[in-house]
Structure formats: structure tokens, C-alpha cells
Amino acid sequence: MSRFSPYDNNGGSCVAIAGADYCVIASDTRMSTGYNILTRDHSKIYKLADKCILASSGFQADMKALQKLLAARHLIYQHQHNKQMSCPAMGQLLSNTLYYKRFFPYYTFNVLGGLDNEGKGCVYTYDAVGSYERVGYSAQGSGSVLIMPFLDNQLKSPSPLLLPAQVQP
Amino acid sequence: MSSSSIVEAPPKGGFSFDLCKRNEMLSGKGVKHPNYRKTGTTIVGLIFQDGVILGADTRATSGPIVCDKNCEKIHFMAPNIYCCGAGTAADTESVTDMVSSQLQLHRYHTGRESRVITALTLLKKHLFNYQGHISAALVLGGVDCTGPHLHTIYPHGSTDTLPFATMGSGSLAAMAVFESKYKEGLNKEEGIKLVTEAICSGIFNDLGSGSNVDVCVITKGEKEYMRNHLKPNPRTYVSARAYTFPKKIEVLSTKITPLKELAQVVEAGDAMEE
Numbered sequence: 001m002s003r004f005s006p007y008d009n010n011g012g013s014c015v016a017i018a019g020a021d022y023c024v025i026a027s028d029t030r031m032s033t034g035y036n037i038l039t040r041d042h043s044k045i046y047k048l049a050d051k052c053i054l055a056s057s058g059f060q061a062d063m064k065a066l067q068k069l070l071a072a073r074h075l076i077y078q079h080q081h082n083k084q085m086s087c088p089a090m091g092q093l094l095s096n097t098l099y100y101k102r103f104f105p106y107y108t109f110n111v112l113g114g115l116d117n118e119g120k121g122c123v124y125t126y127d128a129v130g131s132y133e134r135v136g137y138s139a140q141g142s143g144s145v146l147i148m149p150f151l152d153n154q155l156k157s158p159s160p161l162l163l164p165a166q167v168q169p
Numbered sequence: 170m171s172s173s174s175i176v177e178a179p180p181k182g183g184f185s186f187d188l189c190k191r192n193e194m195l196s197g198k199g200v201k202h203p204n205y206r207k208t209g210t211t212i213v214g215l216i217f218q219d220g221v222i223l224g225a226d227t228r229a230t231s232g233p234i235v236c237d238k239n240c241e242k243i244h245f246m247a248p249n250i251y252c253c254g255a256g257t258a259a260d261t262e263s264v265t266d267m268v269s270s271q272l273q274l275h276r277y278h279t280g281r282e283s284r285v286i287t288a289l290t291l292l293k294k295h296l297f298n299y300q301g302h303i304s305a306a307l308v309l310g311g312v313d314c315t316g317p318h319l320h321t322i323y324p325h326g327s328t329d330t331l332p333f334a335t336m337g338s339g340s341l342a343a344m345a346v347f348e349s350k351y352k353e354g355l356n357k358e359e360g361i362k363l364v365t366e367a368i369c370s371g372i373f374n375d376l377g378s379g380s381n382v383d384v385c386v387i388t389k390g391e392k393e394y395m396r397n398h399l400k401p402n403p404r405t406y407v408s409a410r411a412y413t414f415p416k417k418i419e420v421l422s423t424k425i426t427p428l429k430e431l432a433q434v435v436e437a438g439d440a441m442e443e
Contacts, residue, residue, distance in 0.1 A: 011233075011376075032376055034376075035209065035338050035375055035376045035377045036374075036375075036376070037374060037376065142233050145234070146234070153414070154412065154413070
């Protein structure tokens with residue numbers, strides 16, 4: 001008798017890349033369970049604020065719940081502060097929301113993209129329990145293992161191991 | 170004085186189940202065992218007017234990653250017999266190779282063309298012997314002196330003889346096509362079209378199958394192996410600029426170790442006298 005599992009993996013990948021004054025966010029639109037396709041046309045991207053977009057892969061039910069929660073919190077923020085939430089602020093909120101459920105996590109692998117307070121592109125990458133970091137680019141989801149090496153190669157500068165030449169004795 | 174040395178018997182071949190307990194203990198502690206390379210797969214076969222048509226997709230997966238986008242799943246058994254394989258790639262590959270050589274030796278021994286039921290019996294006996302530990306699910310098809318034959322073989326060693334068959338993770342998608350459109354006495358063109366349609370159904374609706382369609386048509390005295398008969402998944406977005414790579418590859422240090430001493434032979438002394 002296999003135990004009931006509250007989680008399922010609906011697959012898919014998300015990518016975000018930050019530029020000087022822009023941010024690009026992308027995801028695939030396939031939703032699957034095991035080897036079966038549920039739909040070919042389901043977006044994993046959700047707009048939380050004017051300058052802040054969330055892309056999540058993993059368990060879509062948890063993703064939907066997370067989007068609802070963050071949207072509600074954003075609305076409250078707008079009422080209290082009379083302005084939209086900035087991307088770094090939303091980044092912190094998402095981290096706290098995820099860690100709140102540390103012992104029954106949201107099975108979502110998130111990438112938050114947008115513009116920061118100075119108008120520069122920013123990308124925040126998360127794990128399932130809220131550990132986050134601001135990075136220049138990131139990929140999450142089942143394809144991340146294939147996408148990240150490609151981005152590392154094309155976007156990162158050549159070897160950080162470049163040492164200055166040895167001084168001749 | 171008796172010698173108390175224990176001579177270690179050489180391994181007799183076959184599987185060694187020594188590490189099973191250890192593996193069980195590790196998985197109890199949450200250690201995930203490494204993925205096998207599986208052919209997620211859709212494989213099909215059908216009998217038509219003049220013989221047998223086999224079809225297969227070309228995707229091989231290792232967990233969620235596609236490790237081969239264009240592998241060959243239709244294996245040669247005899248000039249008049251081919252076999253499609255689903256399951257663990259190593260298992261399907263080695264079991265079909267092994268039975269193929271056995272069939273060749275049998276042909277030399279008997280002086281006759283191989284029969285499909287011979288291949289069937291050799292395969293099922295081998296698989297049953299290993300009690301399902303060899304994870305190979307096969308669709309065996311061929312034409313011999315007794316006519317066209319199509320069989321499915323399951324990892325535990327049971328077999329079925331059918332007019333049309335599908336195996337693999339995409340078997341339900343492919344069977345749906347066969348069950349609606351198959352009829353007896355199809356001609357070659359219709360047969361190939363139906364097989365291709367069934368494989369495409371697996372390719373597009375099953376995530377364990379993908380890439381291209383391989384087809385093999387076997388008739389009396391003749392076979393046609395159509396590798397990549399259909400390529401419905403071409404690479405569409407190729408960058409016109411071509412991908413750039415970091416210009417400089419910095420050499421930090423160099424160390425060359427010669428593996429063999431180059432011996433210089435110096436001609437010394439007098440030449441041999443005749």
C-alpha cells in the first residue's frame with residue numbers, strides 16, 4: 001500500500017535574465033503528470049506588481065496558492081502604503097512566505113524577475129523553502145540542469161581562475 | 170598441518186545479488202539509487218498482407234533527461250527477423266544481441282532460415298530464467314517459411330501472439346490508434362501509414378517517447394529498414410549568429426608525462442658477417 005502523497009510534479013522550466021534596464025522572464029507551457037500531458041497551454045508566469053513578475057515550476061496547485069497569497073498581500077500593501085511593491089520587497093515577502101511553511105513546503109521552484117528601485121533589471125532565485133539570492137540570471141525546474149550550463153557559458157565571463165602571470169625569478 | 174586458506178571461487182557469471190541488502194538499507198535512509206538509461210518508448214508491430222511492419226520512436230531517457238535523441242530501438246535478429254525493445258536500454262541491447270548470435274549459430278547448424286518462434290523461445294526462456302530482473306519488453310516480428318509472425322515478450326518471460334501489438338510507456342497512445350484503424354489485409358502503404366500514425370501518437374502524447382519514427386518492413390525474402398522514416402521534431406531555432414565562446418582559454422600550467430621511453434637504438438659494433 002503506497003502512502004498518499006500530497007505533492008505531484010507538474011514539470012516545466014522557468015528562466016529569467018536581468019539586463020541593465022530590463023528583465024526577461026520565460027517559461028514553457030506544458031503541464032504534465034508522470035508521463036502524461038495534462039495541457040499544452042498553461043502559463044507558469046504571473047504578474048504580481050507593475051515591476052515584478054513571478055515564474056514558478058513544480059507543483060502547480062501550490063503555485064496557484066502561492067500566487068493568490070502574494071497577490072492578496074500585495075493588495076494590502078498597496079492599501080497601506082499607497083504605492084506598488086518594489087521587486088526587492090516582493091523578493092523578501094516571497095522568501096518569508098515560503099519559509100513560513102518550512103515543515104510542509106510549497107513544492108514550487110521560483111524565479112522572481114523585475115526592475116529594482118533604481119530601474120535596473122533584477123532576478124531573484126529561490127529554493128522550495130525560501131532561500132533566495134539576487135543573481136544576474138537563473139533557471140529553475142526540470143530543465144534547469146540543461147539550461148544553467150548554457151547560460152553560464154554564454155553570459156558569464158571566461159574563467160575566474162585567470163591568474164596574473166608568474167613573476168620570472 | 171592443514172592449510173587454512175580459503176580459495177575464492179571465480180564468479181560463475183550471471184547476476185550477483187550481494188549488494189541488495191546494502192541497497193535496501195541505503196534507500197531506507199533516503200539515498201536515491203542511480204537512474205538507469207531507459208527507453209521510455211513507444212514500439213509497435215502489425216501484420217499486413219505480405220508480412221510484418223515494425224515501428225519505434227527514437228528517444229532514450231535517464232530519469233527526466235533525454236540522453237539520446239536519436240537512438241535505434243529496432244534490433245536485428247536475423248535477416249528475416251527484427252525485434253523492437255523497450256525497458257532498460259542495456260538489457261534490450263544485450264538480450265537481442267545474444268539471441269541474434271544464437272540464431273546465427275543455429276542457422277549454420279541446421280542450414281535453414283531462422284524461424285520467428287525459435288527467436289521467441291530463446292528470448293522467453295532467457296527472460297524467465299532471470300525472473301524479470303532483465304527489464305526488457307520486446308516486440309518480435311518476422312517472416313519465415315511458415316508465414317508472417319508477430320509476438321510480444323514481457324520482462325518476466327510471458328509472450329503473446331497478436332495481429333497488432335504495442336509496448337512501452339507510449340503503448341496506450343499507440344494502441345488507441347491501432348484499435349480504431351487496424352483492419353486485416355492492409356497493403357504496404359496503408360500499413361506503414363498506420364504504424365507511423367501510432368508511433369506519432371506515442372511521440373506527441375507520451376513524455377517518455379519522442380523525436381523520430383523508425384520503421385521496418387519485413388516480407389517474404391526481403392526486408393526494408395527505414396531509419397528515421399519520419400522526422401516530425403526538427404531543430405527549429407538555430408541562432409543565425411552562431412553561439413560565441415570565450416575567446417581566450419588561459420593555459421595556467423603545462424605538464425607532459427611521456428608514457429613510454431623513446432629508446433634510441435645506436436648502431437654499434439660490426440655489422441653481422443654473412
